[in-house]
Amino acid sequence: MKLVLVVEDEVPISRVLTAYLRQAGFRVETACDGEKALDRFEALQPDLVLLDVMLPEKDGWDVLKEIRRRSSCPVILLTALGEMHQRVSGLNGGADDYITKPFAPEEVVARVRAVLRRPRPMVQEGESVQFGSLRIDLDGHRVYVRGEPVTLTPRDFSLLSFFARHPNRTFSRDQLLDRVWGWDYEGSDRAVDLAVKRLRKALKDWPKAEGEIITLRGVGYQFRVYEN
Ligand code: CA
Numbered sequence: 001m002k003l004v005l006v007v008e009d010e011v012p013i014s015r016v017l018t019a020y021l022r023q024a025g026f027r028v029e030t031a032c033d034g035e036k037a038l039d040r041f042e043a044l045q046p047d048l049v050l051l052d053v054m055l056p057e058k059d060g061w062d063v064l065k066e067i068r069r070r071s072s073c074p075v076i077l078l079t080a081l082g083e084m085h086q087r088v089s090g091l092n093g094g095a096d097d098y099i100t101k102p103f104a105p106e107e108v109v110a111r112v113r114a115v116l117r118r119p120r121p122m123v124q125e126g127e128s129v130q131f132g133s134l135r136i137d138l139d140g141h142r143v144y145v146r147g148e149p150v151t152l153t154p155r156d157f158s159l160l161s162f163f164a165r166h167p168n169r170t171f172s173r174d175q176l177l178d179r180v181w182g183w184d185y186e187g188s189d190r191a192v193d194l195a196v197k198r199l200r201k202a203l204k205d206w207p208k209a210e211g212e213i214i215t216l217r218g219v220g221y222q223f224r225v226y227e228n
Helices: 011-023 033-045 061-070 084-093 105-117 154-166 173-181 190-202
Strands: 003-007 025-030 047-052 075-080 097-099 128-131 134-137 142-145 148-150 209-215 220-225
Touching: 003 033, 011 025, 011 105, 025 033, 033 047, 047 061, 047 105, 061 075, 061 173, 075 105, 097 105, 128 220, 134 154, 154 173, 154 190, 154 209, 173 190, 173 209, 173 220, 190 209
Parallel strands: 003 025, 003 047, 047 075, 075 097
Antiparallel strands: 128 134, 134 142, 142 148, 209 220
């Protein structure tokens, strides 16, 4: 049975969602504020998160960013009308779907099913992933090129593992700062350029025919991998 984490501070809504989802065959756990949501997310490793935006402690946007830094777990946002418009451009698709309040619980169940049916990214938490002769052990935080260990700082490792989870997708410096460095990072986007430079150097023995980090001028970076 798939596990859904319902994050909602309004108890009646949380209860209704829980009842409908259980009826539909899901396991359900709940959290009533943003801090608890992240704790429960870590502890439970749910298959999907239903996330209210207006929450005490940490709001849904911050919770979403934190979840995205660690996982590709699908997230459906529950928003009041208008909340989405303010933030949608900055968010750039961090959520898999969103539902505007007020909603029919049947609709929520249908959306949960639809999102869970979508193919997931190839990389799951705790695995190691291989692109030709580059192997990234996501759990053990180790990187190997042609079997030789590569030393990276924790931040550079985070950037590489983020890239590895999203191959062949382009990210702006701001998006990378947001999703790897974190929403409260105060430094400049030069940090991204420097980290990419260090990564390229560290991965210099990884053949370009297998993959590379490419610069898209005026846009950002892409971790491009080629089928072999
Ligand atoms: Ca709320």
